[in-house]
Amino acid sequence: MEPLSRRRWLTLSGAGAGAMVFGGGLWQVARALGGGAADGDRRAVILLWLDGGPSQLETFDPHPGRPIAAGTEAIATAVPEIRLAAGFQRLAEQMADVSLVRSLVSKEGDHERATYYVKNGHRLDPTVVHPSVGAIVCDQLGADGVEIPPHVSILPGRWPARGGFLGASLDAFKVEDPGGRLPDVEPHVSVDRSERRFSDLEVVEHQFAEGREHQYAQTRHRQTVEGARTMMGSAQLRAFDVGEEPSAVLERYGDTEFGRGCLAARRLVEVGVRCVEVSLRGWDTHVDNHTNTRELVRTLDPAFAALVADLRERELLSQTVVMCGGEFGRTPRLNRLDGRDHWPHGFSFALAGGGLRGGQVVGETDPEGGREVKDPRTIADVHATVLRALGIDPELELVTPAARPVKLSDGVAIRQLLG
Amino acid sequence: MTTKPWVKDVLFVGLGLCGLASLLWAFGPIPGLRAAPLAAVPRPTSEQAEIEAVASGVDDDLRALQAAAGVEPVPRADGLTLARRLSLALTGTIPSLEEIRALEAQPPERALAWWVDHVLADRRHADYLAERLARSLVGVEQGSLIVYRRRRFVAWLSDQLAHNRPWDRIATQMIADQGLWTQNPQTNFVTAAIKPGASVPQEEVLAGRVSRAFLGVRLDCAQCHDHPFDPRWTQADFQGIAAFFGRSKATIEGVAEIRGPYHYDAPGVDEPVPIEPSVPLWPELLPPQGGDRQRLAAWVTHPSNRAFSRAIVNRMWNLMLGRPLVEPVDDLPVDGEVPAALDRLADDFVAHGFDLRRLCRVIAATEAFGRESRAPSAEDDEPRLEARLSTWAEFPLTRLRPEQMVGALLQSASLSTVDHESHVVIKLARFVQEREFVRRYGDAGEDELEPDAGTIPQRLLMLNGDLVHRRTRDDLVGNAATRIAMLTDDDARAIEVAYLAVLTRRPSPVEAEHFGRRLSGLRGKARREALTDLYWTLHNSTEAAWNH
Numbered sequence: 001m002e003p004l005s006r007r008r009w010l011t012l013s014g015a016g017a018g019a020m021v022f023g024g025g026l027w028q029v030a031r032a033l034g035g036g037a038a039d040g041d042r043r044a045v046i047l048l049w050l051d052g053g054p055s056q057l058e059t060f061d062p063h064p065g066r067p068i069a070a071g072t073e074a075i076a077t078a079v080p081e082i083r084l085a086a087g088f089q090r091l092a093e094q095m096a097d098v099s100l101v102r103s104l105v106s107k108e109g110d111h112e113r114a115t116y117y118v119k120n121g122h123r124l125d126p127t128v129v130h131p132s133v134g135a136i137v138c139d140q141l142g143a144d145g146v147e148i149p150p151h152v153s154i155l156p157g158r159w160p161a162r163g164g165f166l167g168a169s170l171d172a173f174k175v176e177d178p179g180g181r182l183p184d185v186e187p188h189v190s191v192d193r194s195e196r197r198f199s200d201l202e203v204v205e206h207q208f209a210e211g212r213e214h215q216y217a218q219t220r221h222r223q224t225v226e227g228a229r230t231m232m233g234s235a236q237l238r239a240f241d242v243g244e245e246p247s248a249v250l251e252r253y254g255d256t257e258f259g260r261g262c263l264a265a266r267r268l269v270e271v272g273v274r275c276v277e278v279s280l281r282g283w284d285t286h287v288d289n290h291t292n293t294r295e296l297v298r299t300l301d302p303a304f305a306a307l308v309a310d311l312r313e314r315e316l317l318s319q320t321v322v323m324c325g326g327e328f329g330r331t332p333r334l335n336r337l338d339g340r341d342h343w344p345h346g347f348s349f350a351l352a353g354g355g356l357r358g359g360q361v362v363g364e365t366d367p368e369g370g371r372e373v374k375d376p377r378t379i380a381d382v383h384a385t386v387l388r389a390l391g392i393d394p395e396l397e398l399v400t401p402a403a404r405p406v407k408l409s410d411g412v413a414i415r416q417l418l419g
Numbered sequence: 420m421t422t423k424p425w426v427k428d429v430l431f432v433g434l435g436l437c438g439l440a441s442l443l444w445a446f447g448p449i450p451g452l453r454a455a456p457l458a459a460v461p462r463p464t465s466e467q468a469e470i471e472a473v474a475s476g477v478d479d480d481l482r483a484l485q486a487a488a489g490v491e492p493v494p495r496a497d498g499l500t501l502a503r504r505l506s507l508a509l510t511g512t513i514p515s516l517e518e519i520r521a522l523e524a525q526p527p528e529r530a531l532a533w534w535v536d537h538v539l540a541d542r543r544h545a546d547y548l549a550e551r552l553a554r555s556l557v558g559v560e561q562g563s564l565i566v567y568r569r570r571r572f573v574a575w576l577s578d579q580l581a582h583n584r585p586w587d588r589i590a591t592q593m594i595a596d597q598g599l600w601t602q603n604p605q606t607n608f609v610t611a612a613i614k615p616g617a618s619v620p621q622e623e624v625l626a627g628r629v630s631r632a633f634l635g636v637r638l639d640c641a642q643c644h645d646h647p648f649d650p651r652w653t654q655a656d657f658q659g660i661a662a663f664f665g666r667s668k669a670t671i672e673g674v675a676e677i678r679g680p681y682h683y684d685a686p687g688v689d690e691p692v693p694i695e696p697s698v699p700l701w702p703e704l705l706p707p708q709g710g711d712r713q714r715l716a717a718w719v720t721h722p723s724n725r726a727f728s729r730a731i732v733n734r735m736w737n738l739m740l741g742r743p744l745v746e747p748v749d750d751l752p753v754d755g756e757v758p759a760a761l762d763r764l765a766d767d768f769v770a771h772g773f774d775l776r777r778l779c780r781v782i783a784a785t786e787a788f789g790r791e792s793r794a795p796s797a798e799d800d801e802p803r804l805e806a807r808l809s810t811w812a813e814f815p816l817t818r819l820r821p822e823q824m825v826g827a828l829l830q831s832a833s834l835s836t837v838d839h840e841s842h843v844v845i846k847l848a849r850f851v852q853e854r855e856f857v858r859r860y861g862d863a864g865e866d867e868l869e870p871d872a873g874t875i876p877q878r879l880l881m882l883n884g885d886l887v888h889r890r891t892r893d894d895l896v897g898n899a900a901t902r903i904a905m906l907t908d909d910d911a912r913a914i915e916v917a918y919l920a921v922l923t924r925r926p927s928p929v930e931a932e933h934f935g936r937r938l939s940g941l942r943g944k945a946r947r948e949a950l951t952d953l954y955w956t957l958h959n960s961t962e963a964a965w966n967h
Contacts, residue, residue: 110614110615112560126624126627126639127637127639149875149876168874169874169875171874171876173875173876174876183859183879183880183884184876184879184880184882184883184884185879185883186883187882187883188883188888188892189948189952193948193952196937196952197952197955197956197959200933200934200937200952200953200956201956201959201960203929203930203933203934204930204956204957204960204962205960205961206929207927207929207930207962208960208961208962208967209961210793211791211793211794211795212792212793212794212816212967213799214799214800214801214804215792215793215804215813215815215816216816216961218816219816219818219961219964219965220873221873221961221964221965222961224873224874224875224877224878225878225882225959227875227878228875228878228879228882229882231875231879232879232882232883402747402750
């Protein structure tokens, strides 16, 4: 066994002190370290959520020249045999690190049900609420030394990622535009008054705990208050502040709400956050699909590409999986309003990082717009692949509060992508 | 273009009037500082004696459990603690200072029954119970905008509860009634299961709701496989119940039975199979004649259908004591063994015409409901605690739901009772703030049980959030802390009022002394700030966030 380095010792003793003071729990304090998960472990997942269901034909699965393309062109990428829809010039440069699953099939054509399925990897079931992939990663990998929530949803939209049966403490922490202020982390009063309030609280707590030590301990209220206080004073909160980045970096991501969200995601992963979802809304293009999608791609392309490149340059890409997609795809044929409707019978997801093989394409949709796809895959397969990449066994069974065993994922990891 | 001078005059006068109105409001009498007469409908003492007799039978049943587990029940809690429990459970908020004064003006032996009557007669009770029940009846989603009106449904249910209509009748109307979801809001029970864009309800969703909400069985587990614990429930049972909704459709004239029958789309079979309505148990209770949903309603609500009364008794017990008699609240064994107390309550409930208020009164009169949530013994450990909690020998701590948190927060800032007669400004403010707070705090959804401790984002919202800040800060119009600071120079009294308003109790000597020192010698702004800090502190205590 290697001798304890000073840094490692600080981590252990810091976490130990935290566990003693706060009774353990997920967000243990390792203040001595000044932030960060255990040395070197930056395994994380970033989900770029294309809310509304993006058209595969205008994004990751173009069929140029075919009637179903309805005029959409494709561009060459860094990988000779892969083409992306026009507008993805920046992502095209990163293609060696990005793979595409083009043959996803699902039975969910309703936004809410499909969102549940894609974010959680299980279909909606009235008897159990499944955790999202981010909650599973937090639960399985822990987040020692992280003083801020290990699961974050930026621009959360209607159905942000949930902890499900793993508990509300693994619900994603919701934040809006990271260019703005973070909610509820600053006291409304002076430091002196704030300190006095917390010390007064001890008096009231002591009175209530008397005679009910065990029931009181089970509420874990004090630990929650301490956790909140730790977060309020944590230097790791600065990870949300993308204003600290040079303007060149901000511009690289595209200085949009979504771009800032992706930049914040990278900063959060750097301090040890395990999962960040960043949503880009507006993909439900029932009307004028091409114009609307083109606008969205203009936002998505620089942010996605910069995120992949930035993670690689900071040597985080090998541990961090980036997933990009939405709840379903869109119909191959345009409707009468030049829109595309919901289509779960062959849609795409892009994956990068986490040691997954880049520059790959899994499956193929029918160039004529039929429902037959080559090498069909399910969202559960994507989840299984991501979990494997992060060193988590997707076959592991968790027991729900109703005593029912549920596998982390019912899918089969995609061999072609596992490095 | 410039504004005409008279417009400015009108605005100026209007502003002045608003200022005057708010001053009058702010300097008006503080109702909490005197005893206000509050009406409660008197009931015959014979009825109360009968209620207490049933409650004492329930306690006998529970004492047998306690004896078997070798646990000693803890003593009874004090009157104010019980008042807080009842208000939280039945109205979703805490007692106002005004109400506390009125309660304390009652003779002690009658105080609890008086308080139960007072709470049950309060319209907030009907509203709160309606919303809690609605979660199991129609879920929390907004559903199809065209055929579903959730708010109308909840308002209808609240009216039924306010008139104390029998539970069997309420259930029958929901399951069986025809007509438009706007005019007959009870039909929203059926249309809640219609997906946007469709006109027929999802029969499986309705079968799941009927079985969980009315029968206390998770029959929807049998949608995909036979029930894991109760071998009586099979997929065929589930489809049989679903089939009662197979003829229902939303038309321009409302919900009607004009199609069908229900077809089951079995995996691996090409053609969906038609299924006839059938019930899994007690077929003799199913009337041979009538519309499908009418027959189902008659079977569900039949006095001999044990599952129906047990389910609601278990749910109401859960509402009042924080834990159901049988867990989970919606999965009881239908024919199997249940605690004797549950059947005793169910029998009384059926024998007295499915009267929900009587059920609440009986539960409130039990010793189990009245016990302390603390143990006197110095030697205690978790197994002993768990033994006491599981045999109702001690009252469990239960985390407040988001709507209870916000109800308590707004109530404590106001001194007088915030209810439906309140000033329109309070109502408006309450509505907007309540929604925002619940959205941020996280709605508990359909879950009745919140197994978790609070989360850090929730705590941050309480520590630093706008709502708490606005309700506690130095503000002449909105807040109790400031008004008390203005109206009483007596520090001890100001501290006592704060404790009563937020925690429904008086400060202990240690607390009174501690905060007395904090306030001592302070005047003006500094004193108001110190009182604001006291409110903030009390709001962020474990005691404020948990029902005890």
